[in-house]
Amino acid sequence: MASVIGKRLRKSIGENWKQYVLTVVSVAAFVAAWQIYSAYLHDNNVGYKGYIPYPLDVAKAFYTSFTTHDPNTGLTMTDHVAASLERMVYGFALSLAVAVPLGLLMGTFRTANAAGRPVVEIIRPIPPLAWIPIFIVVLGSFWGPIGIVFLGIFFPVLLNVIFGVRSVDPILIDAARTLGAGRGRLFMKVVLPFTLPYLMTGIKVGLGIGWMCIVAAEMVGNYGGGVGWFIKDMAERGDFNFMYAGMVMIGLLGILTTGVASLFEGRLSKWMGMK
Amino acid sequence: MPSSIVRTGGMPTDKKVIYAIAIVAIVVTASAAVLYVLANQNREPEQKYPVYFTTLSVSTMKGSLAAGGIDGFIAWEPFGSEAIDEDVGVALEWSSEIMPNHPCCVVAASTDYLSKDLGGGLKGSDITLRFVKAHVETTKWMVDALAHKDGANYTLLVNLGMQFTSKSQAIVTSALSHLKYGYQMDDAFMDGITNFTEMFINGGVISTEKLALGGYSSVTDFVNKYANQTFLNAQSTVQPSDSMLNPSDPVRIGFLKADIHELAQWVAQNKTAGGGAKSFFEKYGVNVANASSTGGYSSGPEEMDKFAAGEVDIGYLGCAPAIQKHLNAQVHTVMVAQANSEGSAIIVKAGAGITSIDDLQNKTIAVPSTGSIQYVLLKAAVEDAGLQLKLKT
Numbered sequence: 001m002a003s004v005i006g007k008r009l010r011k012s013i014g015e016n017w018k019q020y021v022l023t024v025v026s027v028a029a030f031v032a033a034w035q036i037y038s039a040y041l042h043d044n045n046v047g048y049k050g051y052i053p054y055p056l057d058v059a060k061a062f063y064t065s066f067t068t069h070d071p072n073t074g075l076t077m078t079d080h081v082a083a084s085l086e087r088m089v090y091g092f093a094l095s096l097a098v099a100v101p102l103g104l105l106m107g108t109f110r111t112a113n114a115a116g117r118p119v120v121e122i123i124r125p126i127p128p129l130a131w132i133p134i135f136i137v138v139l140g141s142f143w144g145p146i147g148i149v150f151l152g153i154f155f156p157v158l159l160n161v162i163f164g165v166r167s168v169d170p171i172l173i174d175a176a177r178t179l180g181a182g183r184g185r186l187f188m189k190v191v192l193p194f195t196l197p198y199l200m201t202g203i204k205v206g207l208g209i210g211w212m213c214i215v216a217a218e219m220v221g222n223y224g225g226g227v228g229w230f231i232k233d234m235a236e237r238g239d240f241n242f243m244y245a246g247m248v249m250i251g252l253l254g255i256l257t258t259g260v261a262s263l264f265e266g267r268l269s270k271w272m273g274m275k
Numbered sequence: 276m277p278s279s280i281v282r283t284g285g286m287p288t289d290k291k292v293i294y295a296i297a298i299v300a301i302v303v304t305a306s307a308a309v310l311y312v313l314a315n316q317n318r319e320p321e322q323k324y325p326v327y328f329t330t331l332s333v334s335t336m337k338g339s340l341a342a343g344g345i346d347g348f349i350a351w352e353p354f355g356s357e358a359i360d361e362d363v364g365v366a367l368e369w370s371s372e373i374m375p376n377h378p379c380c381v382v383a384a385s386t387d388y389l390s391k392d393l394g395g396g397l398k399g400s401d402i403t404l405r406f407v408k409a410h411v412e413t414t415k416w417m418v419d420a421l422a423h424k425d426g427a428n429y430t431l432l433v434n435l436g437m438q439f440t441s442k443s444q445a446i447v448t449s450a451l452s453h454l455k456y457g458y459q460m461d462d463a464f465m466d467g468i469t470n471f472t473e474m475f476i477n478g479g480v481i482s483t484e485k486l487a488l489g490g491y492s493s494v495t496d497f498v499n500k501y502a503n504q505t506f507l508n509a510q511s512t513v514q515p516s517d518s519m520l521n522p523s524d525p526v527r528i529g530f531l532k533a534d535i536h537e538l539a540q541w542v543a544q545n546k547t548a549g550g551g552a553k554s555f556f557e558k559y560g561v562n563v564a565n566a567s568s569t570g571g572y573s574s575g576p577e578e579m580d581k582f583a584a585g586e587v588d589i590g591y592l593g594c595a596p597a598i599q600k601h602l603n604a605q606v607h608t609v610m611v612a613q614a615n616s617e618g619s620a621i622i623v624k625a626g627a628g629i630t631s632i633d634d635l636q637n638k639t640i641a642v643p644s645t646g647s648i649q650y651v652l653l654k655a656a657v658e659d660a661g662l663q664l665k666l667k668t
Contacts, residue, residue: 047582047606048583048604048606050600050603050606051583051604070479071479072650073665073666074665074666075666079668082310085310086310086311086314089303090307093303137338137342137344141344141667185289188289188292189289193292196292196295224668225666225668232330233644235576236596236646237576237599237603237644237645237646238596238600238602238603238606238646239480240604268295271295
């Protein structure tokens with residue numbers, strides 16, 4: 001197994017070394033620009049110099065946030081990540097459970113689409129964050145932030161599923177019909193497999209929005225910490241090294257979840273015979 | 276044979292779809308279950324249960340208490356008195372009982388403003404001295420008004436309090452009785468500031484490296500420098516001025532929205548309180564303008580951000596954020612006078628049977644932020660009762 005991975009890695013580096021070099025250069029350039037800006041503020045004793053700490057101090061804080069229990073909360077970064085992930089998992093699962101069947105329904109049946117579309121179109125442009133003050137009270141401190149994540153993921157998934165169902169090649173449908181497929185078989189064998197890649201796109205977009213939502217929702221009074229809460233708390237204390245550490249954490253979590261979704265998408269489409 | 280979407284050989288596609296959905300469902304359910312178990316591990320029974328805290332904006336605390344989202348809160352006046360007046364909550368402990376004479380709000384100046392050249396040989400520090408003089412005279416007027424509750428000045432003070440906070444007479448009267456206005460940075464004040472700073476350092480909220488980074492050799496050195504007595508010492512010689520000294524360059528003052536602790540700046544802008552023709556600020560030639568365009572800031576940490584952004588010249592705010600953000604983020608500020616001491620309360624849900632700190636076990640109390648004086652007070656009260664304060668999970 002290990003040798004297979006090693007072989008693949010070597011092959012991948014061999015083929016894509018230019019990309020890897022560019023990735024390293026681009027990240028290094030970003031950190032260097034940050035370092036220069038921070039040094040400029042500190043050298044000139046600008047009033048907000050403490051708000052733009054040096055990259056190295058942020059890296060140290062990032063490490064410390066995992067190894068040390070915060071004296072005020074008794075929590076480490078791991079606890080905050082777990083709290084945010086819990087909200088994310090609930091919001092994500094609920095979103096899929098509602099958006100996928102609804103999307104299939106609205107994509108397949110004209111009546112369902114005509115009935116559902118107006119409400120979807122009215123609510124969709126409203127930023128999920130606008131619901132925070134309502135959700136925190138009506139749904140409570142636990143389900144409130146989950147509700148925000150739900151909304152964030154719901155619409156990209158729903159719209160992509162509808163779009164996926166709509167864009168099934170009519171030739172495929174005709175062919176299946178000619179071969180004697182009924183409505184049920186047509187749906188299971190043609191429509192659903194065709195929609196899966198669109199669903200995965202919706203999920204990837206939704207996950208990105210979901211992380212934005214969770215940070216904002218956690219910043220408004222809620223229970224249980226979370227990375228968003230951590231960021232706000234550190235900003236209020238003026239401990240900006242740690243605040244940036246929290247931001248880095250959210251970035252990493254976003255990359256990780258989208259990466260997992262991509263991996264899953266690749267596997268799924270291969271297995272379903274898409275690629 | 277060209278690959279087709281419908282048939283790829285092996286397992287039929289419809290079965291694959293069912294398997295795919297089943298796998299997703301199992302993965303999601305399993306992760307939720309694992310997280311649930313992990314989260315509940317922290318909730319093992321102990322001999323003494325901790326008291327939990329959560330953070331909420333002060334203006335939403337009363338509503339959250341009424342809705343049952345929290346069991347209590349600790350806030351500055353008049354928000355405690357308001358919850359009591361509306362029968363939502365009862366006072367469990369006033370901060371005078373938790374930490375008698377604890378300093379609360381202070382007047383802080385931006386050190387960039389102090390050294391600012393205002394033209395005509397005038398510097399920001401000259402205006403600050405006059406500002407402090409007006410603050411001292413106003414505070415004396417307020418203390419005197421509070422001492423004579425049958426006098427016209429008391430009525431005016433209550434009216435100004437109602438104007439500033441938009442709360443009823445009953446609420447303002449109650450709030451005024453639970454705090455002490457003062458301007459001096461005397462021994463009790465210095466001890467209180469030292470105490471708070473040591474709590475922050477011992478609690479790990481401020482590291483000793485940050486103290487050194489600010490150029491302070493010890494907590495005592497920090498307190499002596501940060502509580503700058505220069506202006507209070509010099510203000511007695513300041514004489515009234517016939518004209519505004521900074522007509523085109525007003526002092527941009529910061530304060531927290533409806534925080535009755537910081538009423539002095541409101542009174543100092545009132546002509547009647549100043550004697551009829553001029554307000555206290557005008558009397559000493561100081562032109563002021565509100566730094567906030569939305570009628571005040573919502574928290575001390577936010578006001579410190581505005582100091583850092585260069586949008587506030589002189590501000591009223593809690594000493595906790597003034598200490599924390601100055602040390603942690605090197606915001607260019609210095610304390611030039613006291614504004615008040617005491618004046619916070621732990622409010623618990625009315626009729627919930629909570630009569631002691633011990634009853635707060637397993638209950639959730641909201642604080643404005645972990646960088647606030649109210650958080651420090653709650654922590655002190657809870658730890659004095661032999662309990663632990665933990666973030667609600």
